[in-house]
Amino acid sequence: METLAEEEFPEIYEQALKYFGEQAQACQAMEECGELIRVLNKAFNRKDDKYLLYVAEEIADLEIVLEQLKRIPEISDFYKINKMIKLNKLAETIGG
Ligand SMILES: [Mg+2]
Incomplete structure (x- = not known):
């Protein structure tokens, strides 16, 4: 595989x-x-570091599928607008 x-x-x-x-x-x-929620709970609520690797794996899984959903035409523009608004709000909150 390449x-x-x-x-x-x-x-x-x-x-x-x-x-x-x-x-x-x-x-x-x-x-x-659901998978990310489960491993976040195990890694951070139960303070079990061995689950951090699974957190990384599930973040990757979720990001990959979210990247696909962001490309659905009816979602795409609204996603971009929302992300911009929310990032600006966040920057304001943290003084960035
Ligand atoms: Mg997964």
Whole structure:
């Protein structure tokens, strides 16, 4: 298997969304959210460091599927606007 270069990621996200479909990837996102919640709870609420590796894995899983959902045309523009507004608010809050 050839390793992908980072600039190839956007194309892979779009291909994956087409291949699996929006409905399937929305369900995948729900599943990955659940998995991340479980490992965050184990790593931080139970203070068990061995789960930090699983946190990293689940963050990657969730990010990959979120990148796909962000590319759904009806979501894309609103996502960008919301992200900008929320990041600006955050910067204001922390004095950035
Ligand atoms: Mg996962």
